[in-house]
Structures are given as structure tokens and as C-alpha cells.
Amino acid sequence: MNKSLITKETILLDFEADSKADAVHRICAHLFLLKKTQDPSGLYRDIIAREEVVSTFAGTHTAIPHTISDYVDEPVLVFARLKDDDFTWNGNDEDVRFIFLLSAPKKDDLKKLRQSQSYVFSSIAQLLGQPKVLDLWLTTEDKQVVLDSLLQAIETNRTITI
Amino acid sequence: MSGNNLKVGVQSVGRFLSGMVMPNIGAFIAWGLITALFIPTGWLPNESLSAMVGPMITYLLPLLIGYTGGKMVGGERGAVAGAITTMGVVVGADIPMFLGAMLVGPLGGLAVKKFDEQVHGKIKPGFEMLVNNFSLGIIGMIVAILAYLVIGPIVEALTTALGNGVGAIVEMKLLPLVSILVEPAKILFLNNAINHGVFTPLGAAESAEFGASIFYLIETNPGPGLGILLAYMFVGKGTAQKSAYGASIIHFFGGIHEIYFPYVLMKPKLILAVIAGGMSGVAFNMITGNALVGPPSPGSVFALGLMSTKGLGILLTLASIAVAATVSFLIAAVMIRNDVEASDDLEAAQAAVAASKAESKGQGAPALSAESVRKIVVACDAGMGSSAMGASVLRGKVQEAGLDIEVTNAAINDLSDADIVITQGELTARAKAKLPGAQHYSIENFMDSGFYDNLVSKLV
Numbered sequence: 001m002n003k004s005l006i007t008k009e010t011i012l013l014d015f016e017a018d019s020k021a022d023a024v025h026r027i028c029a030h031l032f033l034l035k036k037t038q039d040p041s042g043l044y045r046d047i048i049a050r051e052e053v054v055s056t057f058a059g060t061h062t063a064i065p066h067t068i069s070d071y072v073d074e075p076v077l078v079f080a081r082l083k084d085d086d087f088t089w090n091g092n093d094e095d096v097r098f099i100f101l102l103s104a105p106k107k108d109d110l111k112k113l114r115q116s117q118s119y120v121f122s123s124i125a126q127l128l129g130q131p132k133v134l135d136l137w138l139t140t141e142d143k144q145v146v147l148d149s150l151l152q153a154i155e156t157n158r159t160i161t162i
Numbered sequence: 163m164s165g166n167n168l169k170v171g172v173q174s175v176g177r178f179l180s181g182m183v184m185p186n187i188g189a190f191i192a193w194g195l196i197t198a199l200f201i202p203t204g205w206l207p208n209e210s211l212s213a214m215v216g217p218m219i220t221y222l223l224p225l226l227i228g229y230t231g232g233k234m235v236g237g238e239r240g241a242v243a244g245a246i247t248t249m250g251v252v253v254g255a256d257i258p259m260f261l262g263a264m265l266v267g268p269l270g271g272l273a274v275k276k277f278d279e280q281v282h283g284k285i286k287p288g289f290e291m292l293v294n295n296f297s298l299g300i301i302g303m304i305v306a307i308l309a310y311l312v313i314g315p316i317v318e319a320l321t322t323a324l325g326n327g328v329g330a331i332v333e334m335k336l337l338p339l340v341s342i343l344v345e346p347a348k349i350l351f352l353n354n355a356i357n358h359g360v361f362t363p364l365g366a367a368e369s370a371e372f373g374a375s376i377f378y379l380i381e382t383n384p385g386p387g388l389g390i391l392l393a394y395m396f397v398g399k400g401t402a403q404k405s406a407y408g409a410s411i412i413h414f415f416g417g418i419h420e421i422y423f424p425y426v427l428m429k430p431k432l433i434l435a436v437i438a439g440g441m442s443g444v445a446f447n448m449i450t451g452n453a454l455v456g457p458p459s460p461g462s463v464f465a466l467g468l469m470s471t472k473g474l475g476i477l478l479t480l481a482s483i484a485v486a487a488t489v490s491f492l493i494a495a496v497m498i499r500n501d502v503e504a505s506d507d508l509e510a511a512q513a514a515v516a517a518s519k520a521e522s523k524g525q526g527a528p529a530l531s532a533e534s535v536r537k538i539v540v541a542c543d544a545g546m547g548s549s550a551m552g553a554s555v556l557r558g559k560v561q562e563a564g565l566d567i568e569v570t571n572a573a574i575n576d577l578s579d580a581d582i583v584i585t586q587g588e589l590t591a592r593a594k595a596k597l598p599g600a601q602h603y604s605i606e607n608f609m610d611s612g613f614y615d616n617l618v619s620k621l622v
Contacts, residue, residue, distance in 0.1 A: 050543065050544060053543045053588075053589075054542070054543060054548075054586050054588045054589055055586075056547060056548055057607055058548060058551055058609045059606075059607040059608070059609035059610055060609050062609070064547050064548060066544060066546065066547035067544065068544060093607075102546070102547065104546070110573075111545075111573070111576050112290075112291075113546070114544065114545040114546040114572075114573055114576070115546075117550075118545070118546050118549075118550035118553075118571055119550070120550070121546065121548070121550035121551045121554070122550045122553065122554035122571075123554075125550070125551035125552070125554035125555050125608075125609065126558070128551075128609060129555065129558075
């Protein structure tokens, strides 16, 4: 697995945002500060373009904005736990508590790229099905705890499904 | 096999063949226009540009058909295998290998598909690309050699046999009956082989003696094909009806008969209409003594007019086209209108192919059961986010239920093979258009556990 896919710097606890657009804006800006993207506006446009096709709200108070974009150089995953539960991702969805944002750079073989990134969200889906993990994510103040849970699941899935 | 099953089988085969040709009609049109314009007898003769004609009909068009046939069976990898395999029949033949491509293209796709099914989930991480590329190359090579050694000679033998059959009927002075062989042979793209291999030499001998020959007017008469296209235009529906207008122009004025063949393949019983049309045209020319002074090439109304004998010849030629077209049209129109079973829509035709595939495996009915479902694909726009989550949840539930069903995720654009496709409601129409043969389900969000529980309960 790419070691820089998710790091403590891309785990955001008590993340403040009041709408989908605001949340995506802030995450893109954060990735710019981390030098994960040179063009946060371009990345934002790509993510919103994907959202316009169909919402990425995944249930279980979780949104998973994701895009294949020219504006990142390597795959990056952001975990954001929202501080307040005062907005929905799309229309009448339930409120959002977690955002997982994944972006991967374009490659010639898109099908291969999609397959290679699928294990990330497969892992997240498995974790979302575990109430204990959800409790942990909701309450912990330690980024390392979240990071460990994700890394372990992602690594397991990567070796099984790819 | 019951009569009904036979009928369904013939229709499905016809639609499958048609499905290989239809996506490539644009290439046929390009070739047809280049031919009509630049060959020595064309409208703007040009030796340099006409050099494209031969390679296009010998290589490009069969390869496209083989590629599409492979894709219909084995997705993108199957398409490449289909093209490789088609080269096997193309290089060993003297005639354009359309029929050969329709046979071996799907065969190449099938070989790769079977291999992929065997190794699915067994390739070690990091070796996927190596295995994928080399397996495709090796399988393609083997099937291409098989096609070269076996399929090519079979198609050539079939062509020769048809030619001999036509020759025998001619010798027996039963000329109208020749349409019984000629028209089906045309539909299988053996038109040029029949025309140039049988009728042109016979016509040349006869016209050397009498100045004109009826043999030039048998395969080249655009009337039967025009009748089919007119019938689709007036009583057809869906994509076939809409595309028939343009096709009729290319066919009738451009002389590119290949355009109408897929329309017959879609409803194989229309062969009866073209046979009757062809017989009527030949009978008309026999009775009136009409003939052409040389071979019309391509078989357009203009070329036939130019090759008509002086005086009343052109009127008789036009009348023979009209007679053939009218007979073909009337029979085809009745058949198409009465056909309550099958839609003319090409997408429905593709769905029927998929359904017949299921039926051949003993699955058939749309009712869900573990036996009838071997692959479920959860699909979304990107194929790496929502669908991956959904597939993960469903895979767990399928395994818990002890079902032997493969669950994967994909981008809608990559959908190629699935018994069940699950998408978000907004995307279901796109998924249906991409894979009409599968059963489609819409889901609100991909983590909806209740939806998957319900689906699995139907499968158990």
C-alpha cells in the first residue's frame, strides 16, 4: 500500500463545515497545505462534478466524496469527523458525521486504477458495519487510533481483494 | 428442441450476428463511400485513394466485426482476443472474411473469458498486469492459429459449395430459384464471393456472345434489400426504424448492400422476404429478356442504370428493381408488423442475446435463484467509491448465506458481464443501456443493509 495514502495529517477530528461545498472546499485547502495538491480549486471542481452525477452519501452518517483527478500526484485519503451534525450531504439524507474523501491521479488504464482503489472503500464499508469502530471514531481524540483502524482494514483488504 | 425454442434460437443467433455488425455500420459507410467515389468505375475515380478499398474490406471491417464479437462475449479483453483471432481467418483467405470474423471473434472472446473465470482471485498481488497481458497474448495466438487452420478453410469450403450450388441451378435453367441460395449467402456477407466468383464469369461469357447478360442482374439488384429497409422505415420501431432511412440511401444510391444485412439478421425470417424479392426480380428479367451489358459495381441504382442495354433497357432495369423491392417490402412489412414477440430496438435485441445465453445455461426465467445468478456487480460512476462499499457489504452477506456468487464492483462504463447489476436510482438507466441483458436493481445508498438482506433472501 502507498504509505502516504492516509497519514495523521489527513485525519481531521472536530472538522468544522456547514455544507457539502464548504466541507469539500476546506478539505481541498487542507490538502493544498499538505502539498498533496497544487490546485485545490481544480480538485474541488472534480469532486463536485462527481457529486453532480450522483450524491456520494453512503448512509451510516457517512459521505464518501471521491474522484479521479489531474490535480493530485498520488492517491490520498482524508478522514474528517464533523464537529456538529447540522447539515445533510444531499437533500433529505440523514446528517453527516464522517467524510472519507479519496482522490487518485489519472492513469492510462482507468479500469485498473479503479480496481486498485476499490479496496479503500471496501475497507471503510467493513468498518462502518462495526458499531464498536463507529463509537471509537466518534469519541476518540487520538488521530493514531483512527489511523490504525483504517490502516489495518485497508492492508487486510488490499492483500485479499487485489 | 421444440419449434418455439428453435425459433428463439435462430432469432438469438441472428441478433447476435447483427450485434457484431451494427456498431460498425459507420465503418461500412466509410468504406462504401470510398468505394462508390474512387474505384475506377466510381463517381470520382482516383487510383491513389481507391487503394484504401481493398485493405478496408479485407482487414479493417472483418477486424472490427471480430473485435465487437469478442467484446460481446468477453468484454475489453475479449475484444482484443477477438481481433487477434480474426487475423487468423483473414490472412488465409482470398475473400473478405466477414462470416469468418463473426465466427472466430466471439470464439476469441470466449477463450479469454473462460481463462479469466478460472484465474479470478488467484493471481498474486503485483502480477496482475503480467498475467493479464501474457494470457491474452498466448490465448490470442493459439485461437488465431486454430482459426487459420480450421475455421478459414471451413468458410472457404462453404463459399465454394454455395457457388457450386448456384452454378448447378443455373445449369438446370431454373434461374429464379437461384435466389434461394444467393439471398441467404448475401446476408452472411458472401455476396462478393458469389457475385465475382460465379455470376461475373458467367455473365462475361454470355455477354461476349449476346452483348448482355442477366447474370449481372441477379446479386446486384438492390430491390430486395431496399424492400427490407422500407419495411423497417414504415412499420418498424426503435433504433432499427430510425437508422433504416440513412441505410436505405447508402444501399440504394451507394450500392453498398452490406448495410441491410444486419436488418435481416435481426429478424432471420426476413430472409424469406429477400428470397421472394430476388426471385421476382429475376423472373421479371427472364420474362422481359432484360440484361446488363457489364457488371454493375457497386450495385447501386445508378450503376445498374448505366449498365442497362440501350432503348428500353434502363426502364426494364428500374422496373425489375421496383418489382423486387415491392415484393420484398410487402412480405417484410407483414412479418415485422405481426412480430409481437421481439422489439426492433437494437438494445432489446442485445438483451435477447443475453437472455438466450442465460437460457442456454438452463437459467432462462428472470425469477431470482442461486442457480440463475453467478455474478452480481455493484456499479457506480467512478467504480471505486460507492460501488466498492456496496460490493463489500453484499459480498459479506452472500458469503454468510453460503452462496457461490461472485460479487464485484465496477464503473458503469466498464460493465460487461453480470447477471444482476445494482446502481443508485439516478444511474440505473445508464447501467441498463450498458448491460441490457442483466437484471437491474436501484438502491438509495450503498450501505443500505436491508436492501442486501432482501436480495440475498431471494437468492437463497
